[in-house]
Amino acid sequence: MTSRATRDAWERFQSGAVATARAEILDSWRRSKSNGVDPERLELVHTEIDYESPFVRVGAPVLLGMADLLVGNSTSLALADADGTVTWRWDSDRTVGRELDRVDFGPGSRVGESLAGTNGIGITTKTNRLALVVGAEHYKQPWHSWACVAAPVVHPVTRRVAGTVNVACRAEDANHLLLVVVRSLVDGVASALSAASTAREKRMLDAHLSFRATATGPVVTIDRQTMIIEDSAAEFGLDRAELWSVVAEAGPSATEVAVGDGLHARLYPVVPGRLDDGVVLVIRRGKSRGLAPSTAAPAVSLGPLEQAELKVITETLAECGGNKTEVAARLGISRGTLYHRLRRYRLA
Template sequence: MVDLTLGEPDSGPLREEIALSWRRSQLSGLRPSSPTDRLTWAEIDRGSRLVRAAAPVLDQMAEQLADTPLSVILADRNALIVDRRFGERTVGTALDGIGVVPGIQYLEETTGTNAIATPHELRRGVSVHGDEHFLEALKRFACYGHPIVHPVTKRLQGVLDITARSEDANPLFAPFLVRAVKDIEQRLLDSARESTQLLFAAFQSARRRSTPVLVLGEELVLANAAAADLLDATDHAVLRDLAADVVSLGPKSRRLRLCSGTVVQVRAERIVGTGGAAFELTPVDAVRTPVPRRRKPTGTAAAATTAATPARTAAAARHRVLIAGEPGSGRTTAARALADGHDVAVLDAADVPALGVRRWAAHMDELLTSHPGLTVVESLHLLPAALAARLSRILDTAPARAVLTSAPLNELSGEHACLAGRIPDRVELPPLRARREELPELARAMLAACRPGRAVRFAPGALELLAAQPWPGNLRELEAVVRYAADARSAGDITARDLPPSCQGSPRKHRLSAWEQAEHDAILSALRATGGNKVHAAERLGISRSTLYNRIRSLGITV
């Protein structure tokens, strides 16, 4: 049952679709008093297919709305505002005051119930009047929003909204806007036909080369025979991720290892007017070197193989290795991989509260002085300071081989930092968000581990959606998602619809480049180290406060 009296406005109970939207907004942690000036700004693509198709329609609407207290707002498939037009200048000023400006994302989780976010969520036209808005700042407006859907693919392309002050609301809003949406959808169809012709022309030009050639459009994939033999679905997902960078940043050339084991030099160029890219792949290795399937590690073991290699090198040289990384990044698996067939004894700092300091310390002393195999000390950052100091002293004299795991090194301080400093051989595991190119292969290895012998695979669309997620839980979270998808599909392709609700829909935020991701992580680390104090974080990073605030907004960092 839906509580239709949930926070009901002065005019009476909420309509069911509005009440459900209010409930979603509340579950997102939003409050009616939440301000709109905290919304994240992002770069917009003014040359996108949607913007180009909508521009003439918006121009015509602007002429019709001249000298009226009305505005029309265009948002893309991610609810990011990309254009707006208004009659009176005062309307533009009012929109500025509530953050309705190009580059701002209007989602229910950040802006509550309104005629951009709610049609985007429901995929149908919605009117929102005055007090039906969830945020107090929006209650003086009335608006109607309608989704823009591609006529061929039936995928959401964006939302068109018409907004006015509550007293200027008119029942003709809906038919006026629906007509404009139909015009935009027709122009999208015409553009798609033109785009397809451009993609074919680019492919015909590129296929004259003897090397493998691939063209990726938003809805079209073209490949010559050499590329078809070389690539599989997992490779397509990685290349499509690269195509997004090419479209926004320009031509790229890089080396890439394909799932077959072949290393190729990839040259990618944007195909103007299509939102697509052309790839030329030149094999670097003459012979493919796939890993034999019977010996190939699976699941999280596969994810830790890369990290374990430098750790093994360190372990061969010395008796001590430290493996650091975020929770779920594969610390335990990488540590166990160093056993090389010897017995492994594990001491977990998380067990100190249950066992007691004395009993845990006695067990530590015994293992580090007499255990003949490998001793793994898990999560040293959770040790009480006194135990961390005691472990440091023991490691100075104990003969046992030991591997310690910890949180990222820049998060350690005091005795924990001193303990880490005594172990010069260190391996820091990257978070999954920094390994997006590896993600398709990791997901495939995990799928093979939980469904051995089954004819199940990830479709390219599902892999693209996985690669777009932030993965705060790292490999552990990815493994849970893979198991969920495997339970939903016993055979055939796992599509985007088979992924859990947390992964569904368009990515909520723009994808970060590798440089932006590094900047994001550095700022987040500084904020954590300073307890969220932005002044001290700016000093730690060597930048001004204003620069820090701008980067926090631009990178979508939540503090």
Template sequence: MRQPGRQTRRPERRIPQSAAELARVHERALAEAAARSAARDSAAPDDPPFLQPRPEIGDSWERLRRLGLDPDAGAAAVHLGPAEIEHRRRASGLDPLLPILRGTLVEQGEQPPLILAIADADGHILWQEGERGLRRSADRIGFFTGARWVEERVGTNGIAAALRAQRPMQVHSAEHYLRSHHSWTCVAAPVHDPGTGRLIGAINLSGPAHSVRPYLLQLTATAAKLAETELRARRLESLHHLRTLAAPMLARVNGPALVVDAAGWTAAAAGLPPPARLRLPAEGWGSTAVHWLPSLGECAIEPLADGWLVRPVRPQDAVPAVPGGSDGPGADTAGPGAGLLAEQAEGARLRLDLHRAGSPELSVRGAAGSWSHALSPRHAELLLLLATERNGLSAAQLADALFGDPARTVTVRAELSRLRRYLGGLLAHRPYRFAESVLVTVAGPEDPYDLLPTSSAPAVRRLRAGLVGGTVRLPGTPPLPGPRPRPGRLPLPPP
């Protein structure tokens, strides 16, 4: 069952390079940046080939070099006080998961000494457990409860990499940006709220680099899935409780109505087919009592317990939903703009908001109404590629841009089919493109390396590099001085 706002990926299973190889990569990369010249071009013919870091690690190093982070000292530490730690523990929603995580990751025999750390979505370490001597070593590099373990402060690391990429990640030995961390290996996996798809934290295992085991990344990813399963069970229990409270009220309501929880999941309905989920406005309901919902038309919205009572008042304005659109949690069913007809795309304005790292959002204003909601990372990638190539791209071209493999067209077509459920006539095909009448703008982040930071797609990496070099611009942004890129092709990322 897909989860909203996330993409399913298997954790990496690459065989890690040796510590000596990684150290050479690390030092060579930093020396290259300091000298402002290509080490590869100046190398003598007899020099060994230059080892390259993995794309995720290389992108992180490049970003930190541009920020000016000292690989020997890092940045000033940020530590939470005891009261703030307790507040964040309660607010994170991770507290009930501790028994499962301890049983899965700590209370296991015959494994190397490890430290279990659980961080919130902002990278603050809220819990830490492990062998006492190893924790003392971790204290010396600032890895303890209350520390904020983000790239801008402590360089490339497992927690920050997992939160940024939103998938299981390993940072081994000299893949860490700070030299003081080269004797460690970290594996981490993100945890998402199954109801909203929101990233709520990360689970991390750290230990000496020489004792790393290949199974630790898979073990951490499994623990994260178990944690999400527990959260899903709690959400279903809460939904059942809301359904019980809503039943008497629905019996007294004249006309169609439904009750949804705070995330939009339907608890109960009367007088109309219940959608699996309503996409609630990203900015909230505000103070207005009546709102336009694409699948229902104009609706009166009233708070009810931990959810909302939704009553269509002008059902004739509703846009018909696409038949057979219920895929369960995570699907884009009953989403904004489901079933938009081609004529309704006339004069529509579509805004892809990517200025907040890790929180892509889509907004549409047109004849059928206005709506906005959060995007999954994969859908954000696809919409960005289509926005920057208005002439359109075939399924094979999109597969090559996303995966570096033009044969993966089945995956691309499946995701585009989900997108068309709520974009309808805004999105044309053969080739895939936005309708000519749609005005598309993209709001990017201040730092190009924060553009879809969860993405390692080749085309997105080329786009980041082009934005850094000033050779490309996002749709709707002012022209940049300097050379313009050739149409249909983005510059290659720096070596």
């Protein structure tokens, strides 16, 4: 479509009339409208960012390695985290930088589709696919003078999207080379992430892939900082920190733990007898087949405060029908802390 045809389509869509646009763009416009995104005003949400995050620390030098080739081409390179927040930006010249600042595209800007409507990073964050958005294909009118192409970077160890690479230029300068550049940058960042991965992380990945090939249930592999999770386990909404708390409390000799409402996991340390090198969990629904002795709390005499806490937890469990997620929410504690208390008081 020509730029004029695209603007006409955008205006027709905003007026409620039938509009013709690329399927990917039209789908995104509909989601943006459903989410209540304002098409006329920016009104972006901003957040604090970690400039030393692993993705920025590894990805920024890769993008800067191509920067010399883009100087004078009115181009901007950016990184965004897995939630669609811009975490880093480089501009080929000061004019481009000032113009992007005026349209609020910079570090800390949350440009996920549900907040900022149709844009490259927004679509990529939503679909985990490469996305090209040119001119009036952007949902927000202030971005109509820009073109951007974004693509996800999959972490070679966790196999999850680590973040997004974005290349932007003025809409009238958009061409097929944008796609070539972003694909090259994504490959470069993925390779850099692989090189930066530790030997421990690679052992975790090897163990994860080995169990995945034979396990009958979803497989999750974790340590203190990393979680490798299959799509089949994503529906359980497992939190890495809480899951690690449960595993660490159980200890290296445990064979099974409760990891959620109606969920149990068999434990397989990557290095037998150690937890620090990571643990493979094979998850299943249903009752426990019996926890290892180390997962049960030792018999202890309870003081007055502990007796009161036990009473509150027991009563709340009854009120919530045993739903531990609801119990944790009512008590204002994490699920990991709740499971720790349940084991201590022999309620699990």
